[in-house]
Amino acid sequence: MVNSKLISFKSDISGIALPEKFTFPFYYDPHPLALIAIDQLQDYLSTQTELNHNFGLDREQDGLIIxxxxxxxxxxxxQGELGFLTAFSGKLADSNDHDYFVPPVFDILDSEGFFRKEEIVINDMTIELAELEKNETYLKTKEELEQVVIAYQEELQKYKKEIKAAKAERKQTRENSGNLSPSELEALLEDLRKQSIREQYFLKDFTDAHKKKIAALTEAVEQFENQLLNLKEKRKNMSNTLQGEIFDSYYFLNHKKEKRSLQSIFQNTIDHKPPAGAGECAAPKLLQFAFENDLKPVCLGEFWWGASPKSEVRVHKQVYPACRGKCEPILGHMLEGVEQDENPMLQNPAEDKELKIVFEDEYIVVVNKPAEFLSVPGKTISDSVYTRMKEKYPEATGPLIVHRLDMSTSGIILLAKEKNVHKHLQKQFIKRNVQKRYVALLDGLVTEDTGTIDLPLRVDLDDRPRQLVCYEHGKRAVTKWEVVERRNNQTLIYFYPITGRTHQLRVHAAHTLGLNAPIIGDDLYGRKETRLHLHAQFLQFTHPITKEAIKIKVEADFS
Known part of the structure; x- marks a missing residue:
């Protein structure tokens, strides 16, 4: 291969057929050619010595683990010859460009580029701001102003109390003046009036003097603060302008070599602007280089290398799809006109599956939902527990579904045929009076026998529907668990969710701060299999009408 960034396969690939279509990047099983390329890249990463980057795999290495x-x-x-390109997300070893990998689409670290030059100006402004905020005259004047204002308010309140007391005393004096002669009374009242006038003049002079002093100090402080405000506004405008220049200079090609800027690609998204880091992922870098150099994309594969972040669930060497928030709009343009594998998320996985009723009376229904079956209609697929039950019970009132299960989770779902029954059952769930038990098969051995996981969760805004552990913005998520059986490096476990967050059990199982053993078949937080081995096995609740304790148990089928 003539291009210096193209890497030749070390192993014999002559017997491997090319894929008929390019990889659908957001949900895929890697093609054998991609897997061979991944193995070769991982072998390079294991043996290379050029990259001074701490992946968290060497415990003796210092520095931030990334x-x-x-x-x-x-x-x-x-000429029809096959090879492969490699790329990394973001920067690696504090650089965007390395010999073994394709270059970035736009290198903001280029010392000769406009970003670095304008960044220096913005950094100088930041230093100037910091110095101005620490200016000794500014700080002393600001402190003096605060002290003068406090002293003025305290003295003013004190003097107003004295005036009030003097006024009350004058009133009392007037009331006790009944025995005075007319001339004596007139003299007394004149004296009291003069006292009142003197107090008012003193109050006015006192207020005017302090207000002048406060105004002078305020003006001095405002001069500094206006400088700060103007400098901050100038820095903000420069940053926004620089960001806009980057977005406009940051363009992406498709196979027809049609260009679109980052800004135009994201203009029709919800936020109307690119998220941080957009365009710096591996997939856009790879496709950009291929299109620039007249190379035809055959198949794609991406994987994680290194220790898992504290917030996400990432497993060393494991293959993952492209992220949606950052990459979906970009790859939508770049792969326009490229025939891809079908999007499995547009296919109805429940089409040939039966929804079994395990309990029913006049008021409620309990069904055993198969895996890969929606609880309620989705954006593109309407077939669900709700739609099938609505068709079966057209006279039912209310929302029917009392609680939900993830599409990939099988097991017990409770439905109400009447609105009031639904309301009563939901109240039991809200007050946590319902007993729930899930059974799961984990990929790995859990050493403890029982425990509680308390890890707050929120959605990954850049890669929905994945969830993140987040102590700042996450909602509390608590799961109790107990081991049932250990076998063949797998653990059969019971989960008792105290809260009901999205993907709670899946994240709590897979996360390093949880059980560090993903549920088998978890295509988001573990490894894809024939199904997710998570099943809602047991449910106990109080019947809204009969007040009986209803216990439902359905064994899992993990075959």
Whole structure:
């Protein structure tokens, strides 16, 4: 291969058929060619000595631990020869450009580029701001102003109390003046009036003097603060302008070599602007280089290398799909006109599956939902527990579904045929009077026998529907668990969720601060299998009408 960034396969690939279509990047099983390229890249990462980057795999290495997403793109040149390109997400070893990997789409670290030059100006402004905020005259004047204002308010309140007391005393004096002669009374009242006038003049002079002093100090402080405000506004405008220049200079190609800027790609999204880090992932870098150099994309694969972040669930060497928040709009443009594998998320996985009723009376229904079956209609698929039950019970009132299960989770779902019954049952769930038990098969051995996981969760805004552990913005998520059986490096476990957050059991199982053993078949937080081995096995609640304790148990089928 003539291009210096193209890497030749070390192993014999002559017997491997090319894929008929390019990889659908957001949900896929890697093609054998991509897997071979991934193995070769991982072998390079294991043995290379050029990159001074702490992936968290060497306990003796100092510095911040930063795992990375890497990607491979198998390509075909004009002569039909196969090879592959490699890329990393973000920067690696404090650089955007390394010999073994394709370059960034736009290198903001280029010392000769406009970003670095304008960044220096913005950094100088930041230093100037910091110095101005610590200016000795500014700080002393600000402190003096605060002290004068406090002293003025205290003295003013004190003097007002004295005036009030003097006024009351004058009133009392007037009331006790009944025995005075007319001339004596007139003299007394004149004296009291003069006392009142003197107090008012003193109050006015006192107020005017302090207000002048406060105004002078306020003006001096405001001069500094206006400087700060103007400098901050100038820095903000420069940053926004620089960001806009980056977005406009940051363009992406498709196979027809049609260009679109980062800004235009994201203008029709919810936020109308690119999220931080957009365009710096491995997949856009790989496709950009391929299109620039007339290389035909054949298949794609991306994987994580290094220790898992504290917030996300990432497993060393494991393959992951492209993120949606940052990459979906970009790859939508870049892969326009490229025939791809079908999007499995547009297919109805429940089409041939039966929804079994395990309990029913005049008021409620309990069903055993199969895995890969929606509880309620989705954005593109309407077939669900709700739609099937609505069709079966057209006269039912209310929302029917009392609680939900993730699409991939199988097991017990409770439905109400009447609105009031639904309300009563939901109240039991809200007050946590319902007993729930899930059974799961984990990929790994859990050493303890019982425990509680308390890890707050929120949605990953850049990669929905994935969830993150987040102590700042996450909602509290608590799960009790107990081990049932250990076998063949797997653990059969019971989960008792105290809260009901999205993907709670899946994240609590897989996260390093949880059980550090993903549920088998978890295509988001573990490894994809024939199904997710998570089942809502047991449910106990109080019947809204009969007041009986209803216990429902349905065994899992993990075959």
């Amino acid at each position: 795992g990375k997403m890497f990607g491979v793109l198998v390509v075909q040149d004009k």
